[in-house]
Amino acid sequence: MQQALQHLVNGTILGGTYALLGIGLTLIFGVMRVVNFTHGELYAFGAYMAYGLVALLRLDFYLSLLLATLLGTALGAAIELLLLRPLRRADIDSVMLAMIGAALVLQNANMWAWGGVAKLVPSPFAGTPLVFGPVSVMPLRLFVLGISCALLVGFWLLLERTRAGIAMRATFQDAETASLMGVRVGWVSTATFAIGSGLAAAAGALLGPVFMVSPTMGDLVGLKAFAIVILGGLGNLPGAVIGGFALGYVEEFGGGFLSTEYRDAFGFLLIILVLAVRPQGLVALKERVG
């Protein structure tokens, strides 16, 4: 029972960052119909920026996280303007191939710039855990969970309460009608990609100090982001949040009670199961063609 409670806490913290990753990816797909293969690399980029700012430039920890997120947002905007905008009329497969190319460039640029050796990001949080009865948790992880939730709520407010958010949702539902109604779809796309990328970079900057920063850290995370989005249904925002937490719990409980070796495989097995049994995802009702 104690073990189960600890797994529950760990799974929740893991799920929060997974949700952050999933929501950026699903938003980009929903608005732009782009399968974003650079998502994992933006996550790694955020983590490296956090490392560079905290460990090398010795900036304030919180300021560094903010800057890393903003830099990720800017990189996302640049990718959209340089790569996706010229390919707006290309078919979905061509765009996917170009995005795979961009992911290769980003990952290897990270490797080139920072070297292959993993880095540790120092944090101002205490190294001793907080203890609540049978469970323990690091203050840093609580901070990460708190910021993840704040970002998720902030993102929801942005979509619901601002003009930009309304334009985004309109494009999400029907790009053509939105453009007829005067929404500048081009800029909505840039903003969407930038925000989605910013969320991925934020996840990287937050988790960098928890784990370690390495050039290939984006690989598995990028794949897991796909898993989350498929679980929730591509282009489904609440689905991505549910999918994120679901994956966090499945990995944590599967790893704890069934087999630690297969821990990272549970997510992928779950997807294949979901697609075989219920192809429209756990949450979404959309058709799966396109």
Place this chain on the structure above:
Amino acid sequence: MLTRRTTLLSGLALPALHRAALAADPIKIGMTQPLTGSVAASGNYVANGAKIAVEVLNRQGGVLGAPIQLILEDNKSNPREAVAAAEKLVLRDKVPVLIGAWSSTFTLSIMPKLLEYKVPMVVETSSAERITTSGNPYVFRIAPTSEMEAVAFAEQLGKFSPAIRKIDFLSVNNDFGRGAAEKFTKALSAKGITIGRTETMTPEATDLSAQLTALKQSDGDTIFLTTGVEQQTLALRQAVEQRLGKRFVTTGGSFPDALLANPLPAGNMSYHILFYAPWFPEKAPHPQIAQAYTAEWNRNNWEFAGLTEGFRGYDAVLTVVEAIRLAGKAEPEAIREALWKVKLQGVNGNISFTKEGPAGRESGQNKPNVAIVTLSEGKTGQL
């Protein structure tokens, strides 16, 4: 005398137009290490150790009147790339001898190619038993097997207080991790210690909470941790987080140096089985050699903790060059013959090879020394 800059010809093949060219053609030594990928930290340390050994030897006039050239190839922490790197070194660069390849898996994948091309290889790190027992006469290992490490550790059990009674394992899921769990189980259960559970992790895993939570349920007092330095750091940090409250002993000779600058909270002491403890060079079997190595390393301003693994590359180059000197020529078969005659003082201790494996096809195995280093609040001590 050759200067430092012109003699260190790296894998990037700077044309040897400089003064090095006035001597005879350089004698090539091929080396493959994981310079990128999941175990890159250790691979780079070993490569650096090899580089400074080449510098030191070239300053003393090289070997057989020629400068030594180290050709370094990245195996990208991947066995297929290890094979590709070895083929490149043997077929394109035509090196007469190899050093490699850090992980047991990489070394094992290169071994058929050694037989195919008849080129000897000095193995500097890999610990799997079957490297020297499979009947490959081109393999000469200076690193200890997991079994040697476990037996040597068992002799020092008395130094632990409170005594070790029941142990668990947290091992990376490969030859290195599984081999260590198996051999330490054997060596320590012979000393009457109870064996608990073994948890494994993939080499790229970062979140080890599930494994650690599971280990917490065991009533063992000590956990043997076998993996690369990155995961050692992660595991030790996350163990504090999960309040494991157990003694950790890392095996395999690598040291989580990131914990020197970012120490664990007070009251957490970890133990590390090392083959060279750079904090105490005076305690090494041959202090003057260890000090020369340490000084050369520090002159390059490399990370101090890298010394714990860099010596492997250093000793491997010393061994290979000694064999070339004894052979009198840089040819694979002659070097292989000469490796059997090597008697050398290295950073770790005396280096010489004894025969292992099926008769007629024996591999060479050296018997290295073991030191146990403690780490607490960023400070090291020797047990």
Place this chain on the structure above:
Amino acid sequence: MSALLGWGFVAAMAALPLVMPDPYLLAVLTSAGIFIIGAISLNLLLGYTGQLSLGHAAFFGLGAYASALTSLGFDIGIGFGHRLRLEPQPVAVGFLAAILVSGCFGWLLGRLAFRIRGAYFVIITICFAQVLRMVALNWVELTQGPMALVGIPPFALWLPGRGVVELYAKNQTYWLVLGVAVLAFLVVRQIVHSRIGRALVALRENETLARSVGIRVTHYLVIATVVSAAIAGAAGSLFAHYVRIVDPDVFLFIYTVTMVIMVITGGKGTLWGPVVGGLIFGPLPDMLRGSAPPEAQWIAYGLAMILLVMFLPRGIVPAVAGWLPARRAAAPLPAPAPSPVQGGAG
């Protein structure tokens, strides 16, 4: 490309080891050739069915494991105290096993995945390869997990007058790979020029229309996946016995990406596309070894992909064919050319 030019090219490649017997060159071309076979098989899916399958390394890896395990033998528990045992078999049996196993998994994935299209199909193929990698990593009893299958025997071939010989020499393996590549090319060509091929292209161009005129969409797509997977399995088998080690990383996404780059560079949906793309990108990593760090090489690959998609979306072969209007034969789907000798080139 006309049949004559094609056979001339094959003859030139076959003569190469006689003219330039450098073992390193042959080693590089042999491993490039293995990936070209993979690219030829991927092209059938990518180019002719229009399905962006990004799990192709799964079939390649399955073939490698199937072939290695058949030739090494295994002895595993299958539950309830029973054991499944296989004595080491000749390498040729392993080669056939690779084709069979990969083909079966191709059928499974085809049945499963063609219920869904587009982005979902892409992601499920990626996940498929990932799951196989996890299985290979953790089913240690069978696959040796991360310890990798080592000591895989080299290819052995029955040669007239010499009995069964093991192919250690570089030129022998080179010829073997070349032979399998020619065979794979001819199989794909035969399919593309058959009823199946025409149905596939009809599907790619307009699925609704194709359905409405009564083309059994799933049926043809599954056939294409099975053949494609089987050829990729054959390539995997060659890989296993050439490199003589198989580890779970053969399922990595990067191997799929290598094949995808070959196909789109040369021109997807053209028979010669994967060959041309493969001859460019196959030897490149080894050529650049030493002169550029691996990161620079992958950055170049990534940039090449982006630039190709932007400026040469149909690839080199159609572009060259467009510049040479006289040689109209290299159009994306050539009219059925006079059939050459069938499958006699192994």
